[in-house]
Amino acid sequence: MTIVQKARALLAQTALGDLYHYYKVPRVRAKYHLKKSMDAFQEEYDSYWASVNSDRTLTTMKEQFDDIQRNGFTIVENYIDQIQLAAIRSEVDSLEGFANGQYEGDLTFTNRPDDGICALSIDQSMPETYKVSIGNEDLHGLARALYGCKTRLSGASLLNKYGVDKIDSSNAPHWDDWRVRLKSFLYLSDVDEEHAATIYCKGSHKDLPWRFEKDFCSVFMSHEASAGGSWWPVDALGFEKVLCKGKAGALVIFDTAGIHAGTNLKKDNRLMIMNMYTTHLDFTHRAF
Ligand SMILES: O=C(O)CCC(=O)C(=O)O
Numbered sequence: 001m002t003i004v005q006k007a008r009a010l011l012a013q014t015a016l017g018d019l020y021h022y023y024k025v026p027r028v029r030a031k032y033h034l035k036k037s038m039d040a041f042q043e044e045y046d047s048y049w050a051s052v053n054s055d056r057t058l059t060t061m062k063e064q065f066d067d068i069q070r071n072g073f074t075i076v077e078n079y080i081d082q083i084q085l086a087a088i089r090s091e092v093d094s095l096e097g098f099a100n101g102q103y104e105g106d107l108t109f110t111n112r113p114d115d116g117i118c119a120l121s122i123d124q125s126m127p128e129t130y131k132v133s134i135g136n137e138d139l140h141g142l143a144r145a146l147y148g149c150k151t152r153l154s155g156a157s158l159l160n161k162y163g164v165d166k167i168d169s170s171n172a173p174h175w176d177d178w179r180v181r182l183k184s185f186l187y188l189s190d191v192d193e194e195h196a197a198t199i200y201c202k203g204s205h206k207d208l209p210w211r212f213e214k215d216f217c218s219v220f221m222s223h224e225a226s227a228g229g230s231w232w233p234v235d236a237l238g239f240e241k242v243l244c245k246g247k248a249g250a251l252v253i254f255d256t257a258g259i260h261a262g263t264n265l266k267k268d269n270r271l272m273i274m275n276m277y278t279t280h281l282d283f284t285h286r287a288f
């Protein structure tokens with residue numbers, strides 16, 4: 001090494017060298033500001049999560065509370081009995097056009113033909129459906145027990161997946177939000193590998209090495225740029241993939257911070273009632 005090279009190498013290790021690189025190399029500038037930005041967001045992130053506190057005494061659904069804390073999800077077979085199921089189905093089946101995405105009645109309705117799904121807001125005109133969703137104090141209590149008193153019902157919809165072989169946007173592995181979002185699916189039809197059972201990566205609601213980076217992207221990039229992606233990095237984490245199967249009347253409840261993905265419908269319909277809970281979103285019509 002010449003004296004000039006040695007002097008340069010020494011200088012590069014000083015604050016002056018850092019300053020030189022900062023101005024000279026765009027990527028060094030980008031990295032520096034990215035770190036500052038991530039550190040600032042980490043403060044907001046930590047303070048949000050410090051405000052989310054669970055309290056097991058607030059729920060009667062202790063087994064489900066434990067399951068969700070441990071695995072991120074729970075499945076309750078026969079959550080409603082056949083009589084209640086029949087009463088709800090009779091309300092749902094009388095919604096003209098809903099079965100194939102063509103509903104034209106008074107309730108708020110969304111149809112996404114490319115995904116092959118549609119969603120209808122629930123109100124008191126369907127009393128049996130209302131009772132197990134918007135009126136379901138047991139579920140509301142479970143959500144508050146898991147994530148604190150601020151947790152609230154942010155949506156309740158009747159969901160119908162009707163598009164056979166359609167690739168639903170939710171088929172990519174993803175989590176829904178960087179904040180609390182709990183969902184319950186009360187199955188009104190049998191759900192299995194042919195009927196679009198959701199995949200849940202058991203335990204992935206915690207201990208995910210790149211969660212903060214992805215959450216950071218989801219806040220600062222557009223939805224389009226940061227939406228769910230490929231199975232490749234997810235498979236590398238080695239989580240068990242559980243298919244959330246259940247007969248009509250089963251209830252699946254899952255922490256959507258865990259990695260999950262929809263699957264294709266191979267025949268018939270998948271009908272369910274979805275409740276969604278968050279700490280921060282007002283109640284509104286939601287398709288997912
Ligand atoms: O429809 C499904 O199976 C999964 C949908 C989903 O990702 C969600 O509701 O968050």
Ligand SMILES: [Fe+2]
Binds near residue numbers: 174256260
């Ligand atoms: Fe999702």
